[in-house]
Amino acid sequence: MNQPRDDSLMSRFDRAGLRRFTARDAVVSVLLAAFLLVLFEGHSVLRAGERMNPGVGRTAVVAVGHPSSWIADRLPLASLADKTTAWLSPDPSLDGGGFDEPSAVAVGGSIPAVTPEAFSPQAIGAKPHRRRLKKLLVTGDSMSMPLDSVLAKRLVDKQVDVVRDAHLGSGISTTLVVDWGKLSRAQIKKHHPDAVVIFIGANDGFPIPGAGGDDVGCCSADWAALYANRVRQVANAYRQGGDARVYWITLPTPRNSARRKIARVINAAIAVGAQPWASQVHVIDTVPIFTPGDAYRDAMTVDGKDTIVRQADGIHLNDAGSTLLATEVLRAIEGDFVL
Amino acid sequence: MLFPTVQFALFFPVVLAISWALMPRPKLWKPFILVASYVFYASADWRFTLLLAAVTLGNQAAAVLLRRTEDERRRRRIVAAAVAFDLGLLGVFKYYAFFVQQWEDALSSIGLGPPVPLLTIALPVGISFFTFQAISYVVDVKRRQAEPASMLDFAVYLSFFPHLVAGPIVRAREFLPQLAKPRDPSRVAVGSGLALIALGLVKKVVIADYLGRAVVGPVFAVPQAYAAPDVLLAAYGFTAQIYCDFSGYTDMAIGLALLLGYVFPQNFRSPYRATGFRDFWRRWHMTLSRFLRDDLYIPLGGNRRGKLLTYRNLMITMVLGGLWHGAAWPFVLWGAFHGVGLVCEHAIGGRLRLPGWLRWLVTFHLVVFGWILFRSPSLDEFGTFLSRFTVSGPASLWTATAVAAIIVVIGTQLLPPDSLERVQTWIERRSPALLGAGLAIVIALAGATVSGQGVPPFIYFRF
Numbered sequence: 001m002n003q004p005r006d007d008s009l010m011s012r013f014d015r016a017g018l019r020r021f022t023a024r025d026a027v028v029s030v031l032l033a034a035f036l037l038v039l040f041e042g043h044s045v046l047r048a049g050e051r052m053n054p055g056v057g058r059t060a061v062v063a064v065g066h067p068s069s070w071i072a073d074r075l076p077l078a079s080l081a082d083k084t085t086a087w088l089s090p091d092p093s094l095d096g097g098g099f100d101e102p103s104a105v106a107v108g109g110s111i112p113a114v115t116p117e118a119f120s121p122q123a124i125g126a127k128p129h130r131r132r133l134k135k136l137l138v139t140g141d142s143m144s145m146p147l148d149s150v151l152a153k154r155l156v157d158k159q160v161d162v163v164r165d166a167h168l169g170s171g172i173s174t175t176l177v178v179d180w181g182k183l184s185r186a187q188i189k190k191h192h193p194d195a196v197v198i199f200i201g202a203n204d205g206f207p208i209p210g211a212g213g214d215d216v217g218c219c220s221a222d223w224a225a226l227y228a229n230r231v232r233q234v235a236n237a238y239r240q241g242g243d244a245r246v247y248w249i250t251l252p253t254p255r256n257s258a259r260r261k262i263a264r265v266i267n268a269a270i271a272v273g274a275q276p277w278a279s280q281v282h283v284i285d286t287v288p289i290f291t292p293g294d295a296y297r298d299a300m301t302v303d304g305k306d307t308i309v310r311q312a313d314g315i316h317l318n319d320a321g322s323t324l325l326a327t328e329v330l331r332a333i334e335g336d337f338v339l
Numbered sequence: 340m341l342f343p344t345v346q347f348a349l350f351f352p353v354v355l356a357i358s359w360a361l362m363p364r365p366k367l368w369k370p371f372i373l374v375a376s377y378v379f380y381a382s383a384d385w386r387f388t389l390l391l392a393a394v395t396l397g398n399q400a401a402a403v404l405l406r407r408t409e410d411e412r413r414r415r416r417i418v419a420a421a422v423a424f425d426l427g428l429l430g431v432f433k434y435y436a437f438f439v440q441q442w443e444d445a446l447s448s449i450g451l452g453p454p455v456p457l458l459t460i461a462l463p464v465g466i467s468f469f470t471f472q473a474i475s476y477v478v479d480v481k482r483r484q485a486e487p488a489s490m491l492d493f494a495v496y497l498s499f500f501p502h503l504v505a506g507p508i509v510r511a512r513e514f515l516p517q518l519a520k521p522r523d524p525s526r527v528a529v530g531s532g533l534a535l536i537a538l539g540l541v542k543k544v545v546i547a548d549y550l551g552r553a554v555v556g557p558v559f560a561v562p563q564a565y566a567a568p569d570v571l572l573a574a575y576g577f578t579a580q581i582y583c584d585f586s587g588y589t590d591m592a593i594g595l596a597l598l599l600g601y602v603f604p605q606n607f608r609s610p611y612r613a614t615g616f617r618d619f620w621r622r623w624h625m626t627l628s629r630f631l632r633d634d635l636y637i638p639l640g641g642n643r644r645g646k647l648l649t650y651r652n653l654m655i656t657m658v659l660g661g662l663w664h665g666a667a668w669p670f671v672l673w674g675a676f677h678g679v680g681l682v683c684e685h686a687i688g689g690r691l692r693l694p695g696w697l698r699w700l701v702t703f704h705l706v707v708f709g710w711i712l713f714r715s716p717s718l719d720e721f722g723t724f725l726s727r728f729t730v731s732g733p734a735s736l737w738t739a740t741a742v743a744a745i746i747v748v749i750g751t752q753l754l755p756p757d758s759l760e761r762v763q764t765w766i767e768r769r770s771p772a773l774l775g776a777g778l779a780i781v782i783a784l785a786g787a788t789v790s791g792q793g794v795p796p797f798i799y800f801r802f
Contacts, residue, residue, distance in 0.1 A: 008605065010513055010604055013531055018531065020525070020526040020527060023600070024359075025527065025529050025771035026527045026771070029533060030355055030775065032776065032779070033533075033782065034348065036780075037782060044345060044786065060349065061345060088788045090788065146560070149561050152564060156561065157563075164557070164561075298457060298458050299458070305443070306447070307457070308459055310459055312462055313461060318459075
């Protein structure tokens with residue numbers, strides 16, 4: 001057998017002074033760490049499970065998460081750990097206006113009045129009042145990336161302050177990562193943007209609690225209505241009583257058939273959710289741009305050249321797709337603002 | 340399944356306990372660890388396991404054929420076929436969209452249509468690592484540096500979950516002998532294993548993700564919006580981030596393997612301590628460096644055929660090494676940049692005598708410059724990033740935490756190696772109960788720094 005050069009330092013753990021233990025010690029120390037984590041962080045297991053996509057893995061994690069959470073609930077250790085480590089969290093604390101508040105769930109019984117905000121100036125042939133755009137918030141889930149940086153680059157020379165605030169893994173139909181009802185209010189309070197671009201929905205499809213408290217599963221008309229109500233709540237926060245403009249981007253048709261069904265319902269819900277304020281909340285429909293006829297495609301003609309516009313996951317837009325979308329978004333923004 | 344996730348925290352203790360219970364019976368242990376590794380891999384996408392199985396079967400077939408023949412020409416052909424098979428898979432899954440788009444751009448510039456469909460193909464996690472391990476196995480067998488393994492042993496070697504998705508690239512001759520007999524249950528490096536897992540977790544979750552979130556991500560996304568102080572911080576920040584991200588993953592992988600009774604080769608050795616490009620590549624991603632050296636640079640002729648051919652071989656090796664990291668021009672140029680650095684070092688030889696601190700300073704900043712290229716999404720963005728060094732403005736991202744994180748990451752690599760070893764030895768001597776409690780505390784504290792959006796994927800997962 002030829003002897004190759006040994007530069008892998010495979011014997012580095014054989015040095016003198018290294019204490020060796022038994023396999024039992026290894027198992028005990030790892031199990032002890034797991035046990036302590038259940039006592040102090042039991043809720044995290046259940047939360048992690050609930051955030052996972054349906055499947056065997058999720059079932060297993062949730063199955064362990066329930067007793068872990070039960071144990072953590074009955075001991076003061078979890079809350080002690082939370083209080084002790086809260087200062088380390090990078091997330092801002094959000095309060096008020098969440099999706100779980102009764103006003104967010106209730107559906108009115110009377111006939112809602114149509115207001116002037118329901119008419120976009122273009123639809124009634126009126127001239128829009130255009131002002132200078134000073135601050136733009138680009139937000140959403142992973143769909144909003146890299147659109148946010150493309151917009152920021154395009155607007156940097158126009159003295160527009162672009163705030164990029166993507167919340168990966170989040171969705172309108174779930175509050176497990178972040179409650180967009182609360183988050184939208186916090187974003188407005190913090191940034192006071194003149195306009196908001198929101199592109200979200202890649203992770204949606206979670207059951208939404210209905211007015212009666214029971215979960216309504218995706219993607220019935222009931223679920224679409226609940227989703228639209230949440231869209232309306234978020235859009236209402238972003239429009240700031242009519243002072244700001246909102247550009248809500250629909251989902252381009254995804255490759256996966258299950259996600260395609262969800263995307264179709266989400267897009268319909270966005271259109272309905274934005275209706276009361278058509279002059280202030282513009283829906284930018286990506287389906288005719290990227291997936292005409294609701295048919296998925298990886299590539300399309302851009303500037304006379306065939307170009308891949310989607311990422312390999314069949315959900316997100318790549319750099320070229322985001323650049324194309326940014327042009328559409330800026331066109332919409334220019335209808336309301338001077339750039 | 341990422342290491343720093345609840346799913347893995349549930350998966351690993353179960354696998355660890357069963358693994359040691361079955362260890363005395365290899366006929367049960369090997370199928371068990373194989374199934375566990377495939378379950379681990381299937382959690383990303385079960386279809387990827389078919390690819391892993393295909394690579395296993397294809398390369399084992401080559402190894403078996405190599406055992407049956409002594410004819411050198413035939414052996415060379417078998418290796419060539421196996422390498423072509425592995426690189427073909429890598430080409431399709433990793434580079435198809437990139438090369439087809441480049442081809443399409445070139446053809447459309449002369450008025451011709453697309454030659455093949457423009458499609459995106461999902462990149463199977465870890466494909467770059469396990470295809471390279473498979474190549475190293477076939478090459479080792481061909482060179483008679485390793486015996487052909489049994490089908491089961493080879494499948495375990497290729498799929499062993501601690502190294503499956505992001506290395507280190509373990510050579511067959513390092514791992515297969517460990518599989519030959521059950522690991523000794525009375526000699527487990529528990530202290531080193533747990534310490535490495537804790538250290539890796541802190542590097543990845545606390546430092547790398549913080550720097551990525553607070554400094555690197557914002558600046559590299561829109562460099563136009565930042566002035567010189569911030570782009571400088573982002574350049575140093577990414578230097579610290581990528582080290583913590585990748586070496587953190589490696590630390591965890593090595594630690595997990597140690598708890599299971601296996602030793603992996605070292606992958607990092609204070610790379611920012613390097614005083615030259617050659618020195619850097621002996622410290623950074625060491626298992627890739629030696630793969631490129633043993634399986635590309637030396638077969639090309641190495642430094643045996645005169646200066647010019649040595650330079651050519653260095654450039655080819657480093658450009659392909661850059662391309663291995665991803666299908667984008669910045670990676671190719673990053674590899675070429677390091678290739679030029681190595682060529683210059685060879686050309687200068689020992690003629691230029693500089694003090695050690697100056698060699699370190701120059702090397703470090705050339706490496707930082709290379710990382711800017713590596714991190715830039717395109718060459719245009721790279722140019723924009725560099726141009727911002729000339730723009731004066733506020734240091735809007737300079738916080739005490741960010742600066743301290745960068746100083747700690749780079750500073751600890753400049754400490755004498757024995758001072759870190761002393762800390763490690765102290766940890767290794769604690770009792771298992773104390774080590775377990777310590778790991779729990781580190782996980783809880785590190786977990787508290789994770790944003791609600793979860794732990795971002797490791798940078799090297801996409802390679």
